[in-house]
Amino acid sequence: MSATASSPPPPGSVQFDEASSTVMLRTAASCYVLRVDRTEGAVRHVHWGAPVPAADAAELPVWTGHDDSFEGRRDGVEEYPVDGGARFGVPALEVRFADGSSPVEPRVEDIRINGGNHLVIALRDRSRPLAWELHYRVPSGGDVLERWTELTHTAGPDAEPLHLTRCSSAHWPLPQRPGWRLSSVHGGWSAENRLERTALTVGETTLTSRRGHTGHHANPWVVLDAGHADEEQGETWATALATSGSWRLTVQRTAARRAGVVASEGHEGVEIPLAPGQRYVTPISVAVYGTGGFGDVSRAFHAYVRRHVLPHPDELRPVLYNSWEATSFEVGEDNQRALARRAASLGVELFVVDDGWFGARDDDRAGLGDWIPHRRRFARGLRPLSDEVHRLGMSFGIWVEPEMVNADSDLFRAHPDWVLHLPDRTATELRHQLVLDFSRPEVTEWAYGWLHALVGDNGVDFLKWDFNRSFTEAGGHGGRPARQVHVEHARGVHRLLDRLRAAFPALRIEGCAGGGGRIDLGILGRTDQVWTSDNTDAVDRLTIQHGFSQVYPAGVMSAWVTDSPNPLTGRSVPLAFRFHSAMAGVLGIGGDLTRWTGPEIEEAARLVQRYKDIRPLVQHGRLDRLLAPGEGLLAAVQYTDAEARRTAVLVWRSSTSFGPAHPPLRLRGLDPAARYRDEDTGAEWSGATLAGYGLPVPALPDGDCASALVVLHRTGRPESEGSRSMSPW
Template identity: 55%
Template sequence: MAEIVFDDSTRSWLIRTAATSYALRLTDDDAPSHVYWGPALTADQLADVLNRTEERWDSFNDPNEGLDELAADGGTRYWTPALQVRFADGTRALEWRYLGHDIDGMSLRVHFRDRHYPLRITLGYHVPAGTDVIERWTELAHDGTDGPIEIIRADSATWVAPIRPDYRISHVTGGWAAESQLLREPVPHGETTFGSRRGITSHHANPWVMLDDGEATERHGEVYSAALAWSGSWRITTTRSSTGRLTVTGGFGQDGVVPRLAPGDTLTTPVFAGLYTDGGFGAASRAWHAYTLDHVLPHPGELRPVLYNSWEATGFDVTEAGQRALAEMAAALGVELFVMDDGWFGARSGDHAGLGDWQVNRDKFPGGLEPLVREVHRLGMKFGLWVEPEMVNPDSDLYRAHPDWVLHHPHRTRSELRRQLVLNFARPDVAEWAFGTLDSLVGEHGIDFLKWDMNRPFSEAGWPGAVDPDTLWVEHTRSVYAIMDRLRARHPGLRIEACSGGGGRIDLGVLARTDQVWTSDNTDALDRLVIQHGYGQVYPARAMSAWVTDDPNFVTRRSTPLRFRFHVAMAGVLGIGGDIVKWPEEDLVHAREQIALYKDIRPIVQHGRLHRLVPPATDGLSALQYVAADGGRAVVFVFRQAAHFHTRERPLRLDGLDPAARYRDEDTGKVWHGASLLAHGLFPGLPDGDFASAVIRLTKV
């Protein structure tokens, strides 16, 4: 039974989730200390593992080091700090004084104050219903009247792993068009920091980690994981000592950025959620997916529509006639959402001008957008539009009118990337302009969907004249969130896709106010197998936008069969991004067939449980499987990347099925025993040659 219990005799709290337990306590000097995280324990059982403060071995070694619930800087604490502050008189050391706690259902708030200075600290915990995820955050409040408090570092939580003989970390790395490449490697001794200093989540890392003892597999083993719900600059630091202790601390911010709390101010950090499972990496991923579907996404029960996007067909050369032709063709294929990309506004004939001037270009659309929107709706599709509201071109009416609205420092060059600058959304006037512009755009034109892009990171992140310029690093992201939230409240039918030059803004924070994310600008099907594999470690297929585009690929120039491209994209939210007006008839016929197939399996893909059967590699076979929530249907995707040294096909063992049930192949009619599919497997029947693929549909009989 899920519950939160306080034991006054030991001054400890026990948080019981659906299948796990977590515990903390107060030390003799009131500091919060970690006790336990792992398989479920009752309060009586927890008494056996309650640790007491041990005496120091000598002046250099502390047996309690690394057990802080939120590692704070001060005194003789030398562990990686999660909380560092500097008071008005220059004092930095924090001393805890416990004030009390509140338990409200599955939420816990533990309150502290510094013993002398006017800083209140609240540690927050919440367990969403039906999950083993523990959401954690920190609140800092200046409750005095004198001088600001500098916040050098304010992480959301410190997660303490149990001592194991060895540790391995899983995370993703990459770059533009090469996001989410999964790495599993030993945890180094000392401090290792993952993060982004770019003002966005970034293509180069993603704010989650998984830890195991080096023995976990897809199906077996203990896995401890944590994911940060934040879309700006962030850092996650692992610290491993020679004594065997391992912690993970994470939150927003970066070195050198030091916002200040003025009297009366409160700073609340984003959620840094943690999850334990004993079912291996697969169980960890399925638990994160279920949590995201049930407690993060705004409309999790919806089926995301099949999308068409005009970018690769037209680039900036957008005209009403050209968009109408694409829309007519898209509707004939079975597309449900038509999205017009860049080039429809201002003086936008390339990436050099027009950003910030979100008025319809009347040379391209003499009657405005209304005729095109009406036609798209008449064809039975919803209408979407690409926007990049956080950006401005120097060659724009907006910049000429408000050059002070961008991030900048006095006497420093305003660096341009993609010929654009970043608007300072932390400024209330800029934020209000952005909301008003988007609100009018959506409301006046009947826009159903926005592709919200951001094609460059921060630079010269200054705010001349602001009382505390460093707050912009946090407030810009919070402003983006607030604008999205206001737009959704004002237009309940509006749906949003998050994009940042591809997968540069994917995290639990942005997923809480968007419906899907653009996974990568790289739509090459072979590369996408790797990108989607890394993405799916934490995030669900229900939010993973995946396109079928032209051949050869726009980014890699690699050629792959249309069937292969469709099957890879059908493992997420299917989209089409090619110049379909120029597709030969045989490709259009195949596309209609594959879109119809996707609509049949879409409920399983978008709302089912993912089982990674064989991970992608540079050659050989890879496979994944989705099982419907009720277990009644399953779909298996099988891919052969390349065929080296011809070998006989081997059986593919499935997962997540009922061993006592029987399953019918919906295409061949063959009936299988669930037990044999789990123990022995089936032969996928892939066609010969490189880039072969198959989709196998199974129904419980």
């Protein structure tokens, strides 16, 4: 290795020691070491954790299991385990060859490093026409590793296809520890992102979506620790998968105290036919190691999303208004104009027309697929409304659901074969709609045509792209197996979004799937924000947003202020609490503004301006979760700019209870030698005091659902030892 024997390679690099066939990948605070055995055709894992000197890495032993006829000596250690030989762990690669056989026998072909930060290990089967490359990359400026796999059918053009039945992005082996704890999120529609930490049992634990989309019920990421980490300290290992279709993360813990994560497209596997000469590229899997607890890992993911995933990471997302809860399917030009005027008076920057503007869309039983303006409600088309919204100083957005169709639509009557269903089975309708097969090029070509016309002809600046049901009867008319459709549909969506954004570089898009049903690193690479949940209850949102923040940054988390009582839960919540809850992400307003009182409109306008003031901190700053919702009387989050010049703290109390006063909030990420002033009260403390003693809890209004926002700025006057003296006792 090129680094000296006493030091690790520089961050953001890949180093190869040819004598020992050892590779080290370095991030800012971690290293990942593997060893290539050309004789056995194996790529074995050595170390993933704190940095070690390069000379030591080359000498570290590779762990092996018991040498007996019942153990797989490579299990838990191979970087990319295949189905074949004495391997009994979870495989990353399974193949069905043309003769029906499946065992794979790897051989190492080549090792190369591209650009100093991209490792490629080329392998192939020793006798069958299959080659695959393991790709490792260290993105610049962070603590993240990327991995993916590329597979190729190497036979001549006259050969039979082979089928990939499992082709994982990566296997991430972890070190030996006495025990392991698994962190993940679970839930359902309107109850997404419920964070759960449980002991990892020996065996295989699988998180998955069988729905054809990322899903409300789980999300494709996991965090593992040895059971001792908390928000601020402790070793943690995390991985996520950038896929938007069905997926599977299998976390394996062996009796030998090893653990590992296999990250894959498809819920039970895939069914990808590979023709001679054809190449298949898996989604990227992303992983982080940190020593600063769960908060450290979250901030590494947040920085990665901003630097390497989002199309426009430097932009501030606008304050939006969405008309759905005000007008539902009664949307029309006149009521939208009235709402737009009210929204503009609040300081809203983006006005979004929701469902009901098209076709024969008088309710959710008809019209999906017929993307022309409703003849009665928008007799003049959409352009007059778009022009009026622009005249009021706002951008114009509109809701679409391109992947769905109602049976009562002109599209379905013309193309019943475009939907996911089997010819001899009853097509299952959910929400009175069927799923269009976006794995088929003719379907995505149709969608691109009307989307291009909609955006181009009507001055559309923003699309809310929705997806309101899961897959059933996948396959059939398209001639593709269901497992293939479960992954290829999402790839068709990705390609369509890429094409649309290339045609309209100024277009911005919000991803939505009945709320948080399609949130992942894959969709974030093609959208600017995501709708977090259809549940807009400000108290429930604190829990949803807490789980969301474990991997995804606040700058992509769309959150609305809606009416009280809440239309879903019936809970009554003060306007300030509703705003403070939504101000923790990308602020939106979704209530019926025509029913808000004059004082409510005035208060809302003040709070919109307050949000715009702290928006750079929330959307681009460092996030610290100070107090988790549900674990005590208060919940609190802190946002701080990169230079620690300014910080904002949001505090919520969902319910009152008798007891002692809450201890001060110990802030994080501030300059200990500087002083910070409360912009509202003028109170001033040193950064050291705010971290060590804490920020006194601000006075909260009486009663349930009380909240506060505290903003501190650095005064530029460092703490002086001689500025104030204290008499000795």
